[in-house]
Amino acid sequence: MWQQIIMGIIGLCAGFAIASGAVALVIGLGIIPRYAGVTKTPEHILWYEDCCMLGTILGTLAYLWKGSIPLGVPGLVLYGVFAGIFLGSWIIALGEVVDIFAILTRRIGLTRGLPWVILAMAAGKVLASLLYFAKGWW
Incomplete structure (x- = not known):
């Protein structure tokens, strides 16, 4: 029993460390100041920044908790x-912080059709997400 408790604590601490590293990356890249500037x-x-850390901690706990919140389909749609x-x-x-599209288009010489490339990327992401959830690959 003690071994399971210790393994649970270690797993929880490792999850918090990884999530905190992801948040530190987001904050370190300057995304939050840019997001605040845009808004x-x-x-x-x-x-x-506080909300970002709180969301990470609550997301980690929600992932570990196997319960459900009975909000039904409207709650799922809203979420x-x-x-x-x-x-x-x-x-x-x-994307605005790292200027990935500007660097990519400059390197491959794409001068026309950039809005279509971005639209195709977004459509691919949406279709892949729908396929992922429709097939139950999680």
């Missing part, structure tokens, strides 16, 4: 919409 709320940067908005906004903020 014109630079006075809330510390609050954004999906907000999670998609959140993830999309962070992806856009990361």
Whole structure:
């Protein structure tokens, strides 16, 4: 029994360490200040960082907890919409910080059709996500 308790504590600490590293990467890249600049709320940067850490901790705990919250399909749809908005906004903020599209287009010589490339990437992500969840590959 003690071995299981110790392994649980070690696993929880490892999860917190990995999640904190991911948050440190997001903060270290300057995504949060850029996100605050885009939304014109630079006075809330510390609050954004606190929410990022709190979300990481709560997400880790929610992943480990195998219970369910009985909100039904409307709750699932609402969660999906907000999670998609959140993830999309962070992806856009990361793209602006590292300028990956500018570097990619310059290196491959893409001068026309960049909006179509971005649209194709977004459509591919959506279709792959739908296929992933429809097939139950999790």
